[in-house]
Amino acid sequence: xxxxAKVVEILSAEEIxxxxxxxxxxxxxxxxxxxxxxxxxxxxxxxLLAELLARQIETLENVSVSVGALDxxxxxxxxxxxxxxxxxxxxISIDLTGKxxxxxxxxxxxxxxxxxxxxxxxxYGRPEVVRLAVLVDRGHRELPIHPDFIGKQLPTAKxxxxxxxxxxxxxxxxxxxxxxx
Numbered sequence: 001x002x003x004x005a006k007v008v009e010i011l012s013a014e015e016i017x018x019x020x021x022x023x024x025x026x027x028x029x030x031x032x033x034x035x036x037x038x039x040x041x042x043x044x045x046x047x048l049l050a051e052l053l054a055r056q057i058e059t060l061e062n063v064s065v066s067v068g069a070l071d072x073x074x075x076x077x078x079x080x081x082x083x084x085x086x087x088x089x090x091x092i093s094i095d096l097t098g099k100x101x102x103x104x105x106x107x108x109x110x111x112x113x114x115x116x117x118x119x120x121x122x123x124y125g126r127p128e129v130v131r132l133a134v135l136v137d138r139g140h141r142e143l144p145i146h147p148d149f150i151g152k153q154l155p156t157a158k159x160x161x162x163x164x165x166x167x168x169x170x171x172x173x174x175x176x177x178x179x180x181x
Contacts (some may be wrong), residue, residue, distance in 0.1 A: 014145060070117055136175060
């Protein structure tokens with residue numbers, strides 16, 4: 001029996017737009033002082049999502065929010081499993097000490113990327129609080145990490161793949177679940 005990959009659309013471009021708007025609203029509601037807010041996206045699609053969230057917060061609140069991009073490659077504990085990667089350069093232009101930092105990523109799975117990001121943040125100061133925003137939470141955590149802001153809760157099988165597409169990186173917006181059936 002030959003198995004083939006089945007692709008299921010989870011979020012359309014319009015649904016991603018609405019989800020980003022909802023996440024931005026939730027971040028605003030939970031942030032006392034937006035001037036202390038820093039959205040820190042994890043390369044690569046998390047960085048793009050952080051930019052989208054910042055634009056949406058500016059639209060909603062007429063306030064500009066600091067945005068940065070974080071590369072966590074050198075902080076990972078599973079490079080032997082995921083393969084060698086060329087690190088990008090983190091782009092964080094401000095001291096994070098005393099700030100409300102919202103880490104932004106596209107998909108949370110085992111939690112190892114977020115653990116690495118928490119370690120990497122320490123290079124840039126000591127934030128007042130660190131929160132986590134993800135577009136998709138697919139479960140299967142190996143570490144006790146839970147997002148504060150979730151766009152879509154998506155129960156998956158471990159062997160399935162969640163693929164996020166963003167216009168500025170992939171030429172289109174969408175989220176797909178890919179599995180062998």
